[in-house]
Amino acid sequence: GGSDENPTTMPSAADACWLVHSSDGYVGWVDESALRFVDAPAFAERLRSHTSATAKAQVERAVAHARSMAGTPYLWGGKTKQGIDCSGLTQTAYAAAGVRLPRDADMQSAAGRLVATRWFRDGLLPGDLLFFVHPRRGHVHHVAMYLGDGRYIESGGPGVRVRNLLDKTAADYDAKADASFGWARRVVE
Numbered sequence: 001g002g003s004d005e006n007p008t009t010m011p012s013a014a015d016a017c018w019l020v021h022s023s024d025g026y027v028g029w030v031d032e033s034a035l036r037f038v039d040a041p042a043f044a045e046r047l048r049s050h051t052s053a054t055a056k057a058q059v060e061r062a063v064a065h066a067r068s069m070a071g072t073p074y075l076w077g078g079k080t081k082q083g084i085d086c087s088g089l090t091q092t093a094y095a096a097a098g099v100r101l102p103r104d105a106d107m108q109s110a111a112g113r114l115v116a117t118r119w120f121r122d123g124l125l126p127g128d129l130l131f132f133v134h135p136r137r138g139h140v141h142h143v144a145m146y147l148g149d150g151r152y153i154e155s156g157g158p159g160v161r162v163r164n165l166l167d168k169t170a171a172d173y174d175a176k177a178d179a180s181f182g183w184a185r186r187v188v189e
Contacts, residue, residue, distance in 0.1 A: 016032040017029045017032065055188045058098060059097070060127075061096055063147060065093040067153065069081065069093075070153070071159060071160060072155070074159045084159075086154055089155040090105075090108060090145055091103060097188075105140050108129060108143055109131045111185060112129070112186050112188075114185055117184075121184075124184055125146065127186070129185050130143065130144045130165065131183055132177060133182040146165075147162065154177075
């Protein structure tokens with residue numbers, strides 16, 4: 001369906017396809033044979049089961065997982081020790097703690113609660129997600145995880161590394177990252 005100005009093509013009922021929203025945040029058509037159907041109570045129980053640990057323990061696990069990835073090479077679209085990108089790092093770190101995040105940095109930038117901005121960074125706590133905005137295009141292009149004491153972990157350039165966001169005199173301070181920092185969000189409270 002759609003208007004004449006914006007025609008769209010959708011699978012027909014005969015195609016046995018379903019429009020799905022994946023846990024990674026993507027929306028797309030999936031063949032019915034690839035789906036597993038669950039009833040509403042089972043689905044609700046699955047959602048509840050992902051919130052059993054305390055928030056502090058979840059954040060500690062997420063931070064520990066992110067730190068364990070230090071030295072992993074950067075790989076766009078990667079989510080493993082063989083190679084990982086920025087949003088793959090934050091997604092897998094929180095997944096290790098039982099928290100689901102969307103796959104891409106721009107999608108993750110809507111998760112949780114706003115806790116810091118470019119002009120106010122005093123509220124940052126370990127585990128907060130830091131979002132960086134492209135200087136010319138104005139969209140989120142990078143995500144990292146705050147570790148505390150002005151430091152954060154990211155995957156970019158050579159790979160997963162710890163950097164400094166706040167101390168301009170630190171050897172690992174990145175002025176370009178500081179200039180593109182937009183805001184931070186807390187996904188577990």
